[in-house]
Amino acid sequence: MTLLSATGLNASLGTRKVLHDISLSLAAGHLVALVGPNGAGKTTLLRALAGLIPSSGEIRIGGDALARLPLRERAKRFAYLPQGHMVHWPLPSRDIVALGRYPHGATDPARLSQKDVEAVLRAMQAVDVTAFADRRVTELSGGERSRVALARVLAVEAPVILADEPTASLDPRHQIDVMQKLRNVADTGVLVVVVTHDLGLAARFADDVLVLSEGRLAAQGAPRDALSEAVMADVFRISAYRAEYQREAVIVPWADA
Amino acid sequence: MSVQDFALASEVAARRRWGATAALAALAVLLALISLGIGPVRLSPLAVTEALFGGGSDVAQVIVREIRLPRTILAFAIGGILGLSGAALQGLLRNPLASPSLFGAPQSAAFGAVLVISLGLADVRSYALPVVAIVAAFGSVFALLAIAGRNAGLLILILAGLAISSFAGAATALVMNLSSNPFVVLEIAFWLLGSLEDRSFQHVALALPFIVAGAVILLSQASAFRALTLGEEAAQSLGVDIGRLRLLVITGVALGVGGAVAVTGTIGFIGLVAPHLMRPVIGHDPARLLVPSALAGSALLLAADIAVRIIPSTSDIKVGVLTSIIGVPFFLYLIMRERRALGGGVA
The missing domain is CATH 3.40.50.300 (P-loop containing nucleotide triphosphate hydrolases)
Structure with missing residues (x-):
C-alpha cells in the first residue's frame, strides 16, 4: 500500500x-x-x-497533499534525521531524545506526559541507549551519539x-547495528x-x-x-x-x- | 529504566534549577534595595523597604520613590532585557559568542538616537527617540543575519558584527562631526558612554513598554531555541517555522535594545556575560537559560550601577564604561576558550 x-x-x-x-x-x-x-x-x-x-x-x-498540511502536522508524519548527528549544546541524551516528542506538543523535556515518557523510553530501549540517558551527548562516542540521534527520530513515532x-x-x-535497527522499525509498518x-x-x-x-x-x-x-x-x-x-x-x- | 525513574530524574533536575533561579531573583531584589539606598543620603535596605511602602520619613520617601526608584527600575529592566537578548541570540544561532553588542545592535540604536537628537528632529523625551533607535537596531540585526546566512559559523558572525558595529560607530561619529553645536556634541558623547544617572519616571515610561514587549516576544520562543539544538533542519522537521522565528527574535532584540539605548545610551557586554554565568548553574538548555540570564543581567547592571556610585573618583564613572571594562576581558577569555572552533576556518 x-x-x-x-x-x-x-x-x-x-x-x-x-x-x-x-x-x-x-x-x-x-x-x-x-x-x-x-x-x-x-x-x-x-x-x-x-x-x-x-x-x-x-x-x-x-492520502493528503503535503503542501496543504500545516507545519505541526507534517512534523508528526515525518521523522527526519539530518546528516552528521549534529547537537549544538551539551544536553543530556534524554533531553535530546525527548525532542522527538516536540511535534506532539511536548516542548519541555521536564514536563512530559505519561504517554510521551513511554514513547521516549520505547525509543531509547529500541536502540539501547537507556544506560547513558543522563550523560551529555557531547561526552558520548560517535557510535553512541548516532544511536541517541536515532532514538530521537524513533521517539516521534511517525509513519x-x-x-x-x-x-x-x-x-x-x-553500521550494521544501525541498519538492523532501522530494518526492525520498518518491520513494524x-x-x-x-x-x-x-x-x-x-x-x-x-x-x-x-x-x-x-x-x-x-x-x-x-x-x-x-x-x-x-x-x-x-x-x-x-x-x-x-x-x-x-x-x-x-x-x-x-x-x- | 522505568517511567517512574525517568520522571524522578527530571524532577530532581527541575527542582535544582528552580532553586537557582529563585536565589538569583532574591539577589536581584537585594541589589535593587541596595541601589535604592545608595547616594548622597545613604539608607539601609530596611529603611528603603519602609520608604517604598509609604513608611519612614517624608524625606526618605521622596528620595527613594521619586529620585532613586526610576534609576533602579531602569537598571533592573535594561540589565534584564540585555541578558535575555544575549541568551535568545545565542539560542537562535547556537553560538555562545552571540550577543547584541557584538552584533552592533546597541551601536546602531545609538546612531539612530544620535541622529534624532543632533538634527533636532524631536525632543529627547519624545517617543520618536526609542522608535528610531528600535528601527536602527532592527536594521542592524536583520542585516547581520542576512549576511551570515543559515548555519553561520562563528567567524562569519563575528566579522559581520564587527563590520556593522564599526559602521554604526563611524556613522555616529559623522553625525557628531557635522554637528555645528559643540554643546550638543559633548552631550551626545557623554550620553553614548551609557549612564543611568538622573533618570526620571518619564524615561521609565519611554523605555519600559518596548522592553516588556521585546521580553514577551523572546520568552514566547523559548522551546523553539531548544529544538534548534539539533540544527535548523531538524528543528524545522520538528515543526519550528525558522523564518518566523528569526524575524521574531530580531524584533524582540530590537525592541528591547532600542528601547534601552534610547534612555541610557550604550551599555555593552551584559548580554554576552549573563548567559555564560548561568550555564554552569542551569545547564546548557537554551530555553531554560532565558529567565536566569535575564535575572543575571539585572543583577549585573544593578551591581555595576552601585559600583559607579561608590567607587571614589573626581568625576563620575559611566556605567556603560564599567560594563565594557569588565566585559571585554571576559570576551577575550571566551575567544581563548573557543579558539579551536574559531580556528576551524570559515564555516
Missing part, C-alpha cells in the same frame, strides 16, 4: 536545478535505500519529500522516517528511507533501492534489479563483485585502481 508518493517533483538550490521530474511511490513497512554518486541530489530529495525545502510537483502522504546517511563515519559493527553510500548495506537490508543520478531517478526496484551491472557501470562507473553469504546478498563495489 502506497504511503508516500511524489509526482513530477522538481527542486532547485539557488539557481541550480537539482531534482528533475522525479516520480516515486513508496509503501509502508518498507526499508528504502536512496543511493547515488556525490552531488546526485539524494539529500535534496529527502528534504523535498519532508517538505523542508520548496519544490514543485505533488507529494502525497497517507515515515527519512534518515540522511545514518551510518556515515561509523565502524562496520555500528513504518516507511524508512535511508540515504547511504554503502551499496553493500543497501543490498543486504533494503526492500527497494532508488538510484539517483544527476537529479533523475536512474533505477528503482528490488536491490537485485536496481543495482544491476548496467546501473553500476552507468551511474557509479564501477563494477561489483556479487555473492551470497549466510543467504543474504553481498555486493562489493570494484573499480580498477
